[in-house]
Each structure stands twice: as structure tokens, then as C-alpha cells.
Amino acid sequence: MADSKQLYQEVILDHNRKPRNWGVLPDATHKAEGHNPLCGDHLTLTLKLRDEAVDAINFQGESCAICKASASMMTMAVKGRSRDGAERLFQEFRDLATGKLDAASPHHLGRLTVFAGVSDLPTRVKCAILPWHTLHAALNSVASTTTEADEDPMHAPIGGSA
């Protein structure tokens, strides 16, 4: 069974109560909106890229605790990272949340592994992944994204790759 007690750890509840890097950057170079129409999660992500690295990143929105904490911890994790580093972290986080992370191989997730529990809660995976999809969209200059439909790992075509 899903172990949501493990998921709703103090670190996640704390980031939900006091989200870090909250707000909208006035001088952002990249921006994207993320939506989960099915649950109403919505966030705006703004970031400033300098020399192909994340110099500053903010988010703001309305969402569940899992989504908000994921966004908050994501902004901390990618700040200072190169664009490629941020994208690599996105892939690793997606693998973590969908239970596909190879524990044996090295990764860069650090404290983000507190979200491992969502892989046991299929309906909540998209809550955790939405901020990362939004980051990916912002870095690739896509105005808005959603974790529904083909972007949603739960709706991936049968036989499709992860």
C-alpha cells in the first residue's frame, strides 16, 4: 500500500508552509506556466539564465503540498546549476517519482529523494513532477505545460519509453 506517512515528512510540510524562492522575478529571461487541470494545481515559474546557468529562479502558484514543496525544493536544487545540469536533474527526478530510478547508479538528487514515496501513489506523481515539467518548458521557451495527457507518465502510451 501507499506509504503516505513517509511522503508527508516534516521537510515536505515545512516547504509547503514556507516555500523558498516564492514570487515572480521581474527580470526573468525564461518563464513558463504549469497546470494540472484535473486537480487545479497551477504555478508560474520565472528564472534568469546567465552564461547558461540558473542565476535566479522563483515560483508562485496554487497547489497541493506535494506540488508546492516539490517546486520549492526544486528551485533550491537547480539554482547555480548549468542548464544541462538542471535538465539532467529533471530526468533523474522524473525517474525517482515514477519508481524507475536505478538505485545503483549515481545521481544528483540529494534531499529530493524525500519524494520517492510518490511512486507508490500513482495519482500524486503528477503533483510532484509538475514543477519540473514547468522548469523544462521554461528552459526550452515553451510558454505553458501540463502533466496531463502525453506529458503525464501515468498516461504514457503502453509500451512507450519512460
Added chain:
Amino acid sequence: MNAPQTGLKHAPAGGLDVERIRADFPILRLKVNGKPLVFLDNAASSQMPQPVLDRWNRYQMTQHSNIHRAVHFLSETATAEYEGARKKLAAFINAKEEREVIFTTGTTDAINLVAHGYGRKFVGPGDEIVLTTLEHHSNIVPWQMVVEEKGARIRVVPVNDRGELIFEEYLKLLGPRTRLVGVGHVSNALGTINPIREMIVAAHGKGIPVLVDGAQAAPHMKLDMQALDCDFYAFSGHKMFGPTGIGVLYGKAGWLEKMQPYKGGGDMILSVTFEKTIYNVIPGKFEAGTPPIAAAITLGAAADYITGVGMERIHAHETDLLDYATDRVNRLPGVRIIGTAEKKAAVISFVVDGVHPHDVGTLLNEEGVAVRTGHHCAQPVMTRFGIPATSRASFAFYNTHAEVDALVAGIRKVQKAFG
């Protein structure tokens, strides 16, 4: 014919013997996360009692064949049982004639049948369909498809802050271009019981037919098509203690005969040549292909079960549960009930300050309590109340005061975790 699977054994003098009824539902003995299952998601889908489950098995093990086809024993048995189920459902809703009961795959399918069979035939450019803010998406989207195709438009009856339709506004929307009124009998998101009888009278006064989405009413209140006088009434089997994949469209014979078929295929024809096909008479005209025979027969058993328990007793018990739950939830600081209509079915939609409904749902599940969280396929309702989603506890006659207490204790735990 077979002896009824249930009878008066569930109907002691006076109130409902809930413990005895619960013993009929094997799934209610489940434990979830080590806790007894508290199933409060009945508006999404209800559970099946043993006599209904047995009916399914008996059909599959001793009666299964295709219907309306062959002359052999099993086919004749299956046909008789399938048509027997139609008769039971016609009696359950007090339809004037059995042929007014069309088996569909569910409420959504039934509404789509009307949208196609009536809407695409009788709605034209500039015409209007009147719906309400409370509608489930399944009574919105099929009509959007019709009006888009026909150049017609949808008008929407607003609701007040309690989640009740504003009747004067409804009356204003009924005009010379109105081709149909579509209204839910009971709101799935808020539990509001709409004044459909009065709405039907007003619409008929202007010659406008009315479709009622009865998905949330069929398991909870006595239905009487002749007294109601609606033109169409749709409901689902799996919300009334039957299986998924079966539902009913009731339609007045006069309309059904005028409507075009929804699906083409076997069983809906009288004769086929490559030049011309003559459609079957109703109800066959609307039941193309092999129908969900087992599900239809099992739904007949579910109707018998409900009748055996007694709709008056069910209503009394559920009213008591609603009053008790409303009182208990209202006592929780920081919890707000959305939908406080004077006439309500046993549904409590609520929001917890500072906690998203999905977090509420996941943490309640930890306590074994199953509620639905989200927009309940009624986004216009959420928009009206300025919220993205709610948590919803919806009750059936097998729920108890102790289960309401478990819900309330669970909400307290959620508040503590997020406090």
C-alpha cells in the same frame, strides 16, 4: 422466472438494520492501511451486495448466451432474463411502458444518445440548450458538441451561494429558441436536489422537453417517471449497487420513436439491404450490437435489492447520516462545507483551510477513509465557488455514524499534520 434474491428480511419494522445490511457487502470487510475501510465515495461508484454478485455469477455459470438470436435453450433463457431486467427497471422508475427503458453503458452514454438522437435532429442554427451550473461534465460536453455542429448555443442557469439553482433566472432562460432543458436531479459535487418537477412543468408550459441526469438520484430516492413527466431520464448501474458498464436511458416513447438511432449495427434493424435499412422499433433501435447482458440482468437484481431494503428506509437513514455529518463537520474550525442547499442528498463537499483537497484525500486514505478529491467532473461548480477542488464524502445506506466519526477524526489528523 427466478425467485427474488432479496426480500423483506432487510426491512425490520421502523428503521434500517444497518449492521445486517453491511453483512451483505463483502467489500466492506476490507482493511485499508491496517484500518477498517470507511467507504465514503459512493457518489463516484457504490459497492455490490452478495445477492447482486450472486446474480452475476448465476447468469455467467448457467444462463449465458447471446440474446435475440438463436432458438436454443440458453439464448432463450438469456433473452428472457435480459428482457426481465428491462421490466424490473421499468417498474423501478415507474415508466409507463417497458419499451421506454433503453439499456446503455451508463449515464454518459445515455446523455450522448439523446444528444445524438434528439439534439442532432432537432437542434438548428440559433437554437438554445438550457443547462445548469451544477451539471456534471457528462451533461455539458455532449451538448457543446451538438451546438458547435449546429451553430446553436448553451444557456446556463446560475446558482446562489448555497448551491441552489436560481429559479427566476431559469424561467428567464426559457425562450422560443430553447430546444431542450438538461438538468441534474442531484448535484454530484454539492448534493443539491434540484426542483426538477417544477422545472419540467415550466419547460413543458413552453413546449420544451427536459432531460434529467439522474445518476446521483437513482440510488437515493423513489423515482416515478409518470409523476415526474420528464422526457428523458438517465442513470447508471454502478452508482446504485450494480455493476459498471450498464445504465438506463428512460425516454418517452413518442420522443424515442422520432429520434434517430445513435449507433448502427446488429439488433437495431428490422431488415438490411445495401440499398436500404429499416430500423428496429424501440427499444431495439437504440441497442445496436450485443448489449452488456450480464450487467443488465445484474442491474435488475440491484433494483430488487434496493426495493427489498425499501427506499423510504434508505432515505430516512441517509437523511440522518447527512444531518449528523453536517453537524460534526461544521464543528471543525477551519473546515467549510461547500453546498448548503436546503434540499440535499447525503453528500458533503468540504475544504480545509490551508490544505489542498488532494493532500486531504491522501492523508484520509492513510486512515482507511475513502473520499473523492478534485473537481468531481463539475468544473463550472468549482469556478462558481472560486475553488480548484473539494474533498467530498458521499454516503450510501450502508454507512454509519461511526464512519462519520472516522472521517471527522481523519480531518483532525490532517489539520494537525499541516498545523
